[in-house]
Amino acid sequence: MEALFTPAEMTEIDHAAPAHGANVPALMENAGSAVARAIHRRYRPCRVLVLAGPGNNGGDGYVTARHLAARGWPVVVAPVGTPRPGSPAADAAARWRGPLVEPTIARVAAAALVIDAIFGAGLARAITPECAGLLAAARTLVAIDMPSGVDGATGALRGKAAQAALTITFVARKPGHLLLPGKAHCGIVLCADIGMPAGAVATITPTLWRNTPALWQLPVLAAAGHKFDRGHLTILAGPMSGAAILAANAARRAGVGLLSLATETSLTETSLTDTPLTGTAPGIMIRTDPIDTLLADHRRQVWLCGPGLGIDRAGPLLATLIAANRTILADADALTACADHPDRLHGVRVITPHEGEFSRVFPHLAGDKLSRARAAATITGAIVVLKGEDTVIAAPDGRAAINDNAPPSLATAGSGDTLSGIIAGLLTQGMPAFEAACAGVWLHGAAAHTHGPGLIAEDLAEALPAVLATLQATRNTT
Numbered sequence: 001m002e003a004l005f006t007p008a009e010m011t012e013i014d015h016a017a018p019a020h021g022a023n024v025p026a027l028m029e030n031a032g033s034a035v036a037r038a039i040h041r042r043y044r045p046c047r048v049l050v051l052a053g054p055g056n057n058g059g060d061g062y063v064t065a066r067h068l069a070a071r072g073w074p075v076v077v078a079p080v081g082t083p084r085p086g087s088p089a090a091d092a093a094a095r096w097r098g099p100l101v102e103p104t105i106a107r108v109a110a111a112a113l114v115i116d117a118i119f120g121a122g123l124a125r126a127i128t129p130e131c132a133g134l135l136a137a138a139r140t141l142v143a144i145d146m147p148s149g150v151d152g153a154t155g156a157l158r159g160k161a162a163q164a165a166l167t168i169t170f171v172a173r174k175p176g177h178l179l180l181p182g183k184a185h186c187g188i189v190l191c192a193d194i195g196m197p198a199g200a201v202a203t204i205t206p207t208l209w210r211n212t213p214a215l216w217q218l219p220v221l222a223a224a225g226h227k228f229d230r231g232h233l234t235i236l237a238g239p240m241s242g243a244a245i246l247a248a249n250a251a252r253r254a255g256v257g258l259l260s261l262a263t264e265t266s267l268t269e270t271s272l273t274d275t276p277l278t279g280t281a282p283g284i285m286i287r288t289d290p291i292d293t294l295l296a297d298h299r300r301q302v303w304l305c306g307p308g309l310g311i312d313r314a315g316p317l318l319a320t321l322i323a324a325n326r327t328i329l330a331d332a333d334a335l336t337a338c339a340d341h342p343d344r345l346h347g348v349r350v351i352t353p354h355e356g357e358f359s360r361v362f363p364h365l366a367g368d369k370l371s372r373a374r375a376a377a378t379i380t381g382a383i384v385v386l387k388g389e390d391t392v393i394a395a396p397d398g399r400a401a402i403n404d405n406a407p408p409s410l411a412t413a414g415s416g417d418t419l420s421g422i423i424a425g426l427l428t429q430g431m432p433a434f435e436a437a438c439a440g441v442w443l444h445g446a447a448a449h450t451h452g453p454g455l456i457a458e459d460l461a462e463a464l465p466a467v468l469a470t471l472q473a474t475r476n477t478t
C-alpha cells in the first residue's frame, strides 16, 4: 500500500528520524544524490542552474549541484535566500565549491535545465511575484520535493507555480502531487528512497493512500460457486434508460451474478424516452413490479439508485430503499434530489458525486477536495467518491484515497454511470464499501487506458475483462 503523507506528517517523521538512527544531513545527502541520479538518467549533460531557497529544500539543491558537478555536468547555483547559520542547509551550501550567481530571469532562461529547490514542504505563504517570475522563465524545470508554490497538503497554489517536467520527492508522495491543480504542475513524479528508517515512518499511522491495487482485493470466484454467490444487483431505471443500461453492463463485467433493471413502468410505455429496455441484453432481467414487491425479496440486497432516474422519482425511491435498510449506491439524480439535504443520504453506503452534484448536496462545504470529501463522508456516513481527474474516495472513519490513473478521455457522457455500475457490482459481491469504491475507480481508469483513444462510455465495460486479466496475472506473479 502506498501511503501519502502531508508535509506536516513528513516533519513529524523527520523529527523521529534521529531516534531511529538517521539525521537530517544524511537524509539531505541521500535526497540530493537521488535527484542528481534521476536527472542524470533522464537528461543529457547540459548547463544546469539550481535555484536554492533558504530551507532544507534549498539544502537538497546544493547537494544536487555537488553530485551533478561530480558527474561532470556544468552547474551553477543561484541562491534565493540565505540558509540559517548552523542549519543542515547552511552546511550543504558551504560544501558547494562551484559557481554562485545572482538569480536573474536572463540566467534562468539561458540554462538548459533549471532545478527548483526554492521551497518544498516548508512553503508557508504565497511565493513572491519575483520568485514566480524566475521559475516561469525556465525552459525545462525539475522540482525537488514539490514545485515551489504548490501546497503539498492540498495541491492548492500559493501564489503561482511553474510547470515542472519532473518532480522528485522523498519517502512518500504528498497529497499535492495527486490533487489538482498541484498535480498538473508536477510533471512526472518520482519518489526516492533516502534511507528514512522504517521506525521513523511508522510514527505516523497512515489514513491516506494512493489508490493502487495494493489497497484492495477483488472478490475471488469460488471454484464451486454459482451465480447466487456473486450477488444480485438491482438497478433502478428511469426515463433516461441508457444510463441504467451502461451501469448494468459495467456491473456485469465487474462480476455480479444476477442483474435486474427495475422500472416501475411497463416496457411498452413510451415514458422510456431513451433506449428501449426490451431486448437490452439477454443477461439482464427487466422487472416492472412495484418497488415494494421487489423489496419483499430479501436476496435483493444491493441497489443502484440515480442514473437516468429523473429527480422527481429518485428522491422517493431513495427514501424507500433507505427505509428498507438496503445497501445503496446513490448517484446522479438521487444526489440532485438531496440538494442542500445531505441528511437524506443517511443510510446510503456509497455516493459518487461529480463536483456539480457535490456542491448541490453540500453547498456549505468549502476548501480543498480532500477535506471536502472527508467532511461529506462524516456528515452522511457514506463512502464519498468525489469524482474528477483526481478522484478522492473518503470513508466516514477517516480513511481516504486519491486516484491518479484516470485519463482525460473519461470525461465523456455515461462515464459516471459506468463507474457507479462497477462499484455497485463489486459491492454486490461482498467487497467492503471503501475497498469497492477504490477498486471501482481504479478499474474505471484502467479500462479507459486499455481502450485508448476514441473512448465512449460503452467501451469501458468491454475493456474491463482485459484489465481484470492483467490484474490477475500481476497478482499471480507477485
Ligand SMILES: NC(=O)C1=CN([C@@H]2O[C@H](COP(=O)(O)OP(=O)(O)OC[C@H]3O[C@@H](n4cnc5c(N)ncnc54)[C@H](OP(=O)(O)O)[C@@H]3O)[C@@H](O)[C@H]2O)[C@@H](O)CC1
Binding pocket: 010, 014, 024, 027, 028, 031, 053, 054, 055, 056, 057, 058, 059, 060, 118, 119, 120, 121, 122, 123, 124, 125, 126, 127, 128, 144, 145, 146, 170, 171, 194, 196
Ligand atoms: N524527510 C524528508 O522528506 C526530507 C526532506 N528534505 C527536504 O526538506 C524540505 C523541507 O525543508 P524545510 O522544512 O526547511 O522547508 P523549505 O521548503 O525548505 O522552506 C522553508 C523556508 O522557506 C521560507 N518560506 C516558506 N515559504 C516562503 C515564501 N512563500 N516566501 C518566502 N520564504 C518562504 C521559510 O521561512 P519562514 O516561514 O520560516 O519565515 C523557511 O526559511 C523538503 O521539501 C525536502 O526538500 C531533505 O532535506 C531531508 C529529508
Ligand SMILES: [K+]
Binding pocket: 057, 116, 117, 118, 119, 120, 143, 144, 145, 146, 147, 148
Ligand atoms: K521545490
